[in-house]
Amino acid sequence: MTILKFPAIRARQSEAHTVLSFAALASDLQKFAVIERVARDATGGLSGFQRPQIAGHIREIRDYLEKPEAILPNPIVVAFTNNVDISDEGSDGRCTVEIDIDAGPPGMVVDGQQRLTALGQVFEKDFQVFVSAIICRDDEELRRQFVLINNTRPLPKSLIYELLPTVTGLPRRLGDRSMAADIAARLNYDETSSLRGQVYQHTNPGGLIRDTAIQRVIINSLSDGVMRELIREPDGADLSFKLISDFYEAVQYVFKDEWRGHTPKTSRLVHGAGIMSLGYVMEILVLLDGARTFDDFAKGLACLVDNTAWTSGEWKFAENDKRHWKSVQNVNRDITTLAQYLVSIVRADVRRRRNQNGSEGSPQKIAER
Structure with a gap:
């Protein structure tokens, strides 16, 4: 069994959700998180939720990250529905996140897909980034978090609208x-x-x-x-x-x-x-x-x-x-x-x-x- 472990801080935000923050190397992040782009199967069934990548934007981020003074303070937001556990949790919120990657990356990128793609194109150094992790009950909850997190960001409205029928409990x-x-x-x-x-x-x-x-x-x-x-x-x-x-x-x-x-x-x-x-x-x-x-x-x-x-x-x-x-x-x-x-x-x-x-x-x- 292959387990990735990270020291983390758990935020007390909601009884219904587990929200964590930790730092991970870009190479490790790509082992436990994937970018699932929105698509439909032959019957019209919807899968994924991320928009197509923007080549120009990714190239700009990559060029910046290759500079020695580059920093990336904004976290990559990753949601999990399984294969993640929390151990050694203390009263101050400190804990250890354990991610099982035997069956492949269990996490899905909710926010930061362009940054993560750019990180994968930086070969001179293994950049360490912040990760905000959300543990969701199921896929529907994961989609709900994607819609709510990105609705105030400059995502195409048509993409948000296309995802709406797969989500309940929205404003x-x-x-x-x-x-x-x-x-x-x-x-x-x-x-x-x-x-x-x-x-x-x-x-x-x-x-x-x-x-x-x-x-x-x-x-x-x-x-x-x-x-x-x-x-x-x-x-x-x-x-x-x-x-x-x-x-x-x-x-x-x-x-x-x-x-x-x-x-x-x-x-x-x-x-x-x-x-x-x-x-x-x-x-x-x-x-x-x-x-x-x-x-x-x-x-x-x-x-x-x-x-x-x-x-x-x-x-x-x-x-x-x-x-x-x-x-x-x-x-x-x-x-x-x-x-x-x-x-x-x-x-x-x-x-x-x-x-x-x-x-x-x-x-x-x-x-x-």
Whole structure:
């Protein structure tokens, strides 16, 4: 059995957690801690949590550490769920940490992955660093600590959001986004999704549509739209997933030439402004037209075909407000303007079809569909 031992100090912070601090050589640290980068398996299952390494940042740290006067006062934060014991603990918090590395490194780096990677590239000296260790109950607790520790640091928000569905017991402001993040991830990986593989996430960097844009559509709907009611059903998450998948399938069908083969730079349809503004169109079609399926949404979107400028021309928002198609940006002001424009056209079309259909288009009939 291979055991690494370090004299440590235990901090009395929480009855539910064990928090320790000790110093270790970089070579030893790499024996008991690993950097597990966020990834998904073939079925969409999430593993790991660290963002991709930043080569430029690592190179700068390495170049600095190679200098004789270099210091690294910030600790590497490592979390353990097993194969670590505390012995010889005294009343003053002094103790010995024993780490069993027979089965491989049992610790996961929670904070300091770029520093640790840089340390591994310094060959002239074996740098000694501080380690802050957290002993967690299980993997879920480990992920929770990663989210809470890094949420106030400059990590990409989309990475934090992608991890949220795997964590419970979070602050309200993060918990509210968890459902949206879960549905967005399902839209990206479920075989039945119309957006499969098209959403940009840290586990899918080839996606074109920003996950934060899709999440905003879902959050708005969960707060004030149709999903607020759907999510209360026993299969509410499934119903919400199908609704938004059917809607964007209809969008891709109705505007196939403006969607297929485009990027946010060449089409405002797959741009954050287009995705989010169309979310309001989905809500109005559900509310006024009783839309629920692909066919319903495709019929409701048809009126927009000759009134949009997703890839060329100009938007005619008002008599004195005409803009080049590319001038619409992913800012609240432009998203609101575009949404109001699209919704006004859809509202008028719904009224027109009601008048044509007579009693079949009455509010009562629409509500019964």
